[in-house]
Amino acid sequence: MRRIPSILGDPGWTVCLVGEEQSGKLAQVTAGLRHGPDPSGSGKRITSGFSYWGLESTVAWAHACNDLYYPVMRESIGSFSRRWRAMTQTLPDGPLHYVSLGPGTGQKDQALLRYLDSRGRSGCYIPVDVSAEMLRLAQREALEHLHVPPADVLPVQLDFSMPANLDRLCTLIRHAVGDEPVVYSLLGNTLANFDNDTQLLALLAEKLLRPQDRFLLEVASTAGQDEAAARAAAHEYENSPRFREFVTSALMQYTDLQIDMNSLTCEGLVEDDRALKIKVIYRNRTGGPLELTLPDRSTVPFPDQDTIRLLLSRKYTLAGLEKMLVDARVTKVGETHDVGHAAFDRPAFGLALLMLQSADVPPPPEPRAPGPNPFRD
């Protein structure tokens, strides 16, 4: 890289470290689609990262983020700058390195990097995503009009939900930043896409967070939790044509299914007392059996009424969120909570932005009571 520094200054080029074997990922997505029949949406599935993997999904995601009918993401991006600024007094002093876990379109990263840049505090920018195409999109958007030297930008293509990948990512980050503090982020309710959300947060905290680091987490919230609220949460996703294109883009890539948009449903469920859970499901409604051909050319029966879960999301209750933080061994050092209006058929839904640190950081020492002053007493 030292031999081509001037080339890296040309925004037409992007450098990306690929952190895992991509053919192995294809085997993983295929395994998710081989599950047996289940009419409730808990059998065949596209697991989190694969909804975004590849060019079609990346483009479809960028379109969905701008859809007027998909308010969750649009509002989260539009209000991020203001909410982030409210959090900045909880940052450690001095230069900060920024590791963005799943940068998406990069708009939020731009707000965060712009803040650091304007105060002369920016260090390295390390976006980490399962999708190389998403990384390129994010990097371009995030760095627009900023003066971050190309050598300080290190995009990494890797699935951050795998423990072994996090060990390698951690080694890379430590080499790049030494003992200087890092701000990690997991934004856009990405955590809610994972079946084992608490486990993932605990893993990220355990593997990545040192006492000097911070972790910025953004999740969707709900003030109420009953069947009607779950239906209203599901409804938010159902209304957006661009979101429907996004969730079916993985099906288009990994199966030979003739997609019928009327076979797509969003189902809202109450998940214990912790969250509303939304499953975006494709159901075989043809009235007869179908067969799916997978990327490895094997075929899988897709009987009538069988389902493929395309995406999982949640809206957390405040109690559910607090418990998740305790279980993941992280503590809050700052938070903002934007809450919308309740309506006759639904409770208030909102967005929580939390600044976290490892729970293993020792609390600051209690200020000591002043002792006798030898010069006065």
Ligand SMILES: C[S@@+](CC[C@H](N)C(=O)[O-])C[C@H]1O[C@@H](n2cnc3c(N)ncnc32)[C@H](O)[C@@H]1O
């Ligand atoms: C819901 S989008 C959020 C995008 C952005 N942070 C925002 O708030 O606008 C999720 C992002 O995480 C990435 N992603 C999802 N699962 C991942 C995984 N297991 N490993 C790496 N990246 C993942 C996706 O490619 C996408 O960029």
